[in-house]
Amino acid sequence: MIRELFVPLLDGGSDEAALDAAAALALAHSAHVSALVTLEHPLPMVSELGALPADLTRGQLEEARRLAMARVAAAEHRLARQAISSEVRLSELVALWSEETAAWQARHADLVVVGGADGSNAHAGLSFRSLLLRSGRPVLVVPTGVRVATPARRPLLAWKPTPEATRAIHDALPLLAPDAELELLVVDPKVSEHEHGQDPGADIARHLARHGLRVRIASLPAAGRSVGEVIMQHARETGADLLVMGGYGHARWREVVLGGATRTVLAQADLPVLFAH
Numbered sequence: 001m002i003r004e005l006f007v008p009l010l011d012g013g014s015d016e017a018a019l020d021a022a023a024a025l026a027l028a029h030s031a032h033v034s035a036l037v038t039l040e041h042p043l044p045m046v047s048e049l050g051a052l053p054a055d056l057t058r059g060q061l062e063e064a065r066r067l068a069m070a071r072v073a074a075a076e077h078r079l080a081r082q083a084i085s086s087e088v089r090l091s092e093l094v095a096l097w098s099e100e101t102a103a104w105q106a107r108h109a110d111l112v113v114v115g116g117a118d119g120s121n122a123h124a125g126l127s128f129r130s131l132l133l134r135s136g137r138p139v140l141v142v143p144t145g146v147r148v149a150t151p152a153r154r155p156l157l158a159w160k161p162t163p164e165a166t167r168a169i170h171d172a173l174p175l176l177a178p179d180a181e182l183e184l185l186v187v188d189p190k191v192s193e194h195e196h197g198q199d200p201g202a203d204i205a206r207h208l209a210r211h212g213l214r215v216r217i218a219s220l221p222a223a224g225r226s227v228g229e230v231i232m233q234h235a236r237e238t239g240a241d242l243l244v245m246g247g248y249g250h251a252r253w254r255e256v257v258l259g260g261a262t263r264t265v266l267a268q269a270d271l272p273v274l275f276a277h
Contacts (some may be wrong), residue, residue, distance in 0.1 A: 002174050006109035006137075007035040008102035009075060010127050014115020014144050019075060021142040021272065022113040023082040028150035029174070033086040035075050036105055038098035039068040065092075099130040106135035111171075116143030116269055128266065132247050138171035138276040139247070141269060148272045151177040152242035157184045158231045158261070159201055164246025168276035169208070172244040175274065178212055185234055186219045187227045228264025235271060247275035 005022045009015045022033045041061060072088045079086040091101055106112045112131055132139045142148055152175050159165055176182070189200035201217040208215050222230055235243050247262045265273055 002029040002031050002110045004032045004034060004109045004111075006106050006112050007033060008098075008106070008112070008114065008127065008131065009035055009037050009071060010114065011071065012115065014142075015075070016078065016115070017142045017144045017146065018113045018115040019078050021140065021148040023079055023084055023086070024148055024150050025111070025113070025175075026084040026086070027082055031084075031110070033079060033084060034105075034109065035079070035086070035088040036102060037068050037071045037075065037088065037090050038101055039064055039090065039092045040098055041092065041094050099127045100134075102127065103130050103134035106131055106137050109137060112137050112139045114139060114141055116141050116146075116266070129248070132275055132277045138168065138274055140175075141266065141273045141275065143269050143271070146271060149241040151175060151180070152272075153177045153180050154238070154240050155180055155182050155242040155244055156231075156235050156238065156240035157182060158227075158243065158245035159184050159186050159204060160246065160249065161204075162246050162249050164249045164277050166204075166246075168244050168246050168274060169204070171276045172242070172274050173211060175242065176213065179214070181214045181216070182208060183238060183240070184208075184215055184217045185231060186217065187230050188222050189219055226261070226264055228261035228268070231261060232265060232268045232270075240271060243269070243271055243273040245273065245275060247277050 002025065005026055007018050007022045009018075019035065022035075025031065026033045068090055072090050075088045079088070093101055112135060114128060114131065128139065128141070140148070155172065155176055157169055184201050184205055186200045200219060205215040205217055218234065220230055220234065231243070231245070243265070245261070245265065248260070262275065
């Protein structure tokens with residue numbers, strides 16, 4: 001059940017996609033939308049010549065506050081176009097970073113909605129990682145120009161028997177149509193007791209069938225491609241309207257140095273993606 005959606009505004013062109021998606025979901029679920037704009041107070045700058053004049057720091061803060069208030073007003077105006085319950089908060093931060101505050105406030109919602117990477121915000125990827133790893137809530141990423149299906153009727157689940165993927169699919173259940181046709185994708189399955197089992201995907205498919213979903217299992221080889229590339233290509237070929245997957249299932253250093261399916265999907269996604277960790 002979804003009763004509150006949280007939208008941290010990342011100061012990028014994708015914020016509008018996130019607000020529109022959250023409004024559509026709120027309308028479908030009779031839910032409340034809480035959006036957040038953050039204002040970080042400038043840190044005192046000290047050089048070999050001494051500290052910057054107080055007037056300069058004060059001027060920077062006043063300009064930042066003006067821009068933040070303009071973003072609040074724009075978000076309020078966009079949400080007001082829908083017949084939903086909504087609010088836009090402005091948090092002024094002295095001791096915390098924006099992403100820390102967003103992750104903390106996300107814990108009080110059912111679902112986090114953010115826009116996809118559009119290149120206009122250099123910190124968007126970092127903010128997404130912090131939200132997913134530190135909020136304890138699922139994160140729905142909606143690329144610019146993409147409408148979220150309410151409800152999803154052709155979801156694709158990128159399945160791997162990990163806690164992250166398990167959480168993602170259960171977090172996705174409220175977003176699916178009762179008669180949704182779910183495709184369960186397994187890439188390069190490892191047939192063993194401690195991996196995918198003797199019949200990869202069969203156990204989770206039976207579980208989902210008990211929720212009333214029609215489930216089809218697809219098993220594909222990577223064939224020299226990354227897992228993320230296989231997932232995205234299959235999503236496009238099957239016309240999926242929602243991708244569901246665990247996020248950052250590998251060790252953090254491996255994701256940063258070598259990349260992973262999460263990073264690939266974030267960069268290439270042209271449909272809504274629900275991540276959980």
